[in-house]
Amino acid sequence: MPTPTRDIDTDADIALFVAHFYERIRQDPDLGPIFDGVAQVNWPEHLPKIERFWSSMLLGTGTYAGNPMPVHFELARKTPIRPAHFTQWLALFRQTLTEHFTGERTQEALLRAQGIATVMQGRLRGMELLNG
Numbered sequence: 001m002p003t004p005t006r007d008i009d010t011d012a013d014i015a016l017f018v019a020h021f022y023e024r025i026r027q028d029p030d031l032g033p034i035f036d037g038v039a040q041v042n043w044p045e046h047l048p049k050i051e052r053f054w055s056s057m058l059l060g061t062g063t064y065a066g067n068p069m070p071v072h073f074e075l076a077r078k079t080p081i082r083p084a085h086f087t088q089w090l091a092l093f094r095q096t097l098t099e100h101f102t103g104e105r106t107q108e109a110l111l112r113a114q115g116i117a118t119v120m121q122g123r124l125r126g127m128e129l130l131n132g
């Protein structure tokens with residue numbers, strides 16, 4: 001893979017990294033079964049939703065209306081979620097982004113993901129829904 005030279009600039013860029021990211025997630029031995037087994041994710045619905053989420057975060061389009069937190073609280077009631085799951089989620093996110101893009105918005109995406117993961121884990125911990 002050649003060194004990336006451009007930043008995330010458009011919804012098409014977001015769609016590209018989202019598709020690649022969830023391909024990796026589904027192949028991951030620990031995360032894959034959570035998405036495809038426990039949550040039975042409907043991918044044709046989930047991917048456009050996640051694209052809107054990142055579009056709103058990074059491009060300020062305001063196309064995502066929702067709150068990701070409760071979805072993950074529900075998930076943690078169904079299956080044990082550990083800090084290691086978040087570490088791996090973030091590692092795959094970083095790998096995917098930096099494989100394709102470089103620049104300020106790419107860095108912002110990584111920081112936002114890290115921040116949300118930290119808040120999510122804090123909230124799960126507070127509800128005694130984080131294992132280990």
Ligand code: HEM
Nearest residue numbers: 034035039041046053066067068071085086089113116117
């Ligand atoms: C251990 C790590 C994580 C796991 C296992 C996980 C898993 C999931 C699952 C199973 C869904 C539901 C998909 C569906 O049925 O449509 C979901 C939704 C979502 N996740 Fe995560 N997630 C993780 C971390 C994160 C992080 C760190 C972020 C944000 C940076 C995030 C953002 C979202 C968003 C925006 C949704 C859609 C929420 C909605 O329905 O509006 N997730 N996640």
